Amino acid sequence: MKQKLLVAALVSSGLVSPLAHATNGMNLEGYGPIAAAMGGASMAYDNGTAAVMNNPATLGMMKGDAQLDVAVGVLGPSITAKAGPMVADSSATAFYMPAVGYARRSGQLVYGAGVFSQGGMGTEYGANTFMAAGSGQNVRSEVGVGRVILPLAYQVNERFTLGGSVDYVWAGMDLKMAMPAMQMAGLATGGSLLPGLGAAVGAGATWGRVDFSDSSAFTGAAKGSGYAFKLGGTFKATDKVTLGATYHSKTSISDLTSSAALSLGNAAGVMQNIVGSISVHNFQWPETYGLGMAVQATDQLMLVADYKRIGWKSVMQNFSMSFTSAAGNVNFVLPQNWSDQDVFEFGGAYRMSDALTLRAGVNIANNPVPNSLMNPLFPAIGKSHETVGASYAFNPVSSLHFNYVYMNKVTATNAQGVAVDFGGFSSQLLYSHKF
Template sequence: MQKSLGVVLPIVILSTLSQHSFATTGYFMHGYGVKAQGNAGASIAAFNDALTIASNPSGLAWLDSRVDVGATLFNPKRSSEIVGNLAGANGQYSANGREYFVLPEIAINKKVNDSVALGLAVYGNGGMNTSYRNNPYAAFGNTGEAGVDLTQIFVSPSVAWRYSENQSIGVATNFLYQRFEAKGISGFAPFSTDGEHLSNQGKDSSTGIGVRVGWSAKLNDVVTVGANYSSKIKADKFDQYRGLFAQAGSFDVPESYGVGVSVKASHALTLLADIQRINYSDVDSVGNVFSFDSLMAGNAFGSEKGQGFGWKDINVYKVGASYQLNPQLTLRAGYTHNDQPISESQTFLNILAPGVIKDHVSVGATWNIDRAQELSVAYTYGLKETVKGNQSIPTAFGGGEANIEMDQHILGLSYGVKF
């Protein structure tokens, strides 16, 4: 097993870093691990596999030693529309220059004794991708294809301690690797502190470190509760895009936290519910509002209080159910709803990042091959959501409105083995 991991883990890490991801709850994943995806991401108080590190690391203390390897296929449909613009930008634009994205994941849990477990997970925290072959900003002096590509990867070693018969805590260190590219927006250089590092600089990367803390308690044989907290990660700056992001290229990972409950309603049926909070507005490059008045007041792209995407903090509500149909087969379903991070006034710049999906529905299943091995599958549909602009395009750019839209199909497959 150790020799196999020594070969597989580096391959999966390299494969992950070479892929683009496209997440759904804003730009975070809606669920970490294929089993959690089958429950629409509800997993703070449900510990199904070693990917619990990504939601509540205290769950490792309740699991056997195991390895989980999976991959998720994303098929997002992104588009935008500009109407009523006097500069000649009117039209419908497809951002689907690339249609399919594969995001692998791997996690391991090793029980040290009855109280302590050690784990490691490599997975995509989130991301965003748009690729417009027909540039929606062409009327404003921009040429070539337009779009952005953001990938955030976590490598998370962790430890969990079952400090009483029915309670445990866990800590995961989140080592961040993120990569970004923007193209097709060089025409906005007059509004940047460094127009040469606003667009078309290729892929740039940065790193950072943060922590995730989790707690869980089995109140009785029926009810399990959990809570988690992930710190804000102060990442290195994207130096090649210091003319785009506020504070000369700063792009941190926002903090998030949540609570969850699992109720064993019967011998076969388990009901789940989570509430999560993601504080996007605390990251200036994401949360700062795009405003022409602010631009004219000296807050150019890349400046200390530079222009951002105007994303708001969101709450995420998840419910799920798992049903043990027989000893070999478990069925899952779930639904997620989150607040809208993008307001009607902020759609113009978010043509590049239309993370507007609010609702997801999921189904999934796990087949126990034998006592040690299992296969899991999950399918999620991110329901189509449109945000229509309201005073979204500045008069200086011809006025009118930008409308943005997205829906998404997500298919996950994983293999787990106990050892």
């Protein structure tokens, strides 16, 4: 089992890894164990400091003057690639995720800070599997995005709260990708090295590789950063019904850059190996619209429902990168053509006693990745999830929250006949203290 450390902590910690196996495209299905236990629904009720990732306006519902949340989570994806009788299991099966968040009230204002892992993708296949394309080296991917978030919520009156945040966004990527040499030449769109790629194929090259990786559990080799913002609001329509809405802007992340190597070879060994640098162009996180409702059906039972529209289409049309070296340059474009994603989140919370609350929910979404273009290194094809969780209050200021998400297995087959099975689970445990 390969273990990766994913850290979402306060800015001062400096220990942050944005990588995650995500399940709504590249997003996690829920942020924070309270929301994640109810299918990810989070627009219209108090779900702790995870509000900075969900709807910042719900920070206005915080009880007490201040709140500190400390969590640890685990993501356990199960990914298998198949091509006829050949099978490759991804060894990236355990991802650990500590988290910390803080918020404070001052009159009608609530402010705070947080650092959160947004999501991403990642796999690792062995050197002796068909995914290595005969290169004799392992292949892997790590893609992650994280945010440093500064939120502010303002309670306009007893019914209406507005919120927003300014987000510093960073992205990291590792890629050790192998493919048939002819396919690599076909993905090249120009550059002075392009004739050389064709010549290598003509001379007997059967595989090609692009490699950039720092093998770190905390960062990707190719790095970029930028900014985004969120807006949100909640409205208490009646004493029992609260409505919520949010807008997350598209990011403005710089190109991701790293040292890299481009190589071609055949069964006899490496024919060409060129060292240079790589730039991944216009890798962005999409805008998201969210609407939700929370209904306090009885004193014990709360029901919640959210809808999200995630704009993958505008940011995942192509995966574009440029390789530059002293010997020349070449550009690659891998078509993606993702569609926008509709996510439906439903859940409920039942207060068994003053101390114990039980939760359950479902998260249902369409797969935004076209089957024909699905890459086994980036299988963001999850669709449906069942969620459960619980909270236990030790006293009025200290409580423990837990959730478990089961990711139903989904299978997609691309135009080359490679099928991927994707499933698994995720879980979080969070301690919350109010001041």
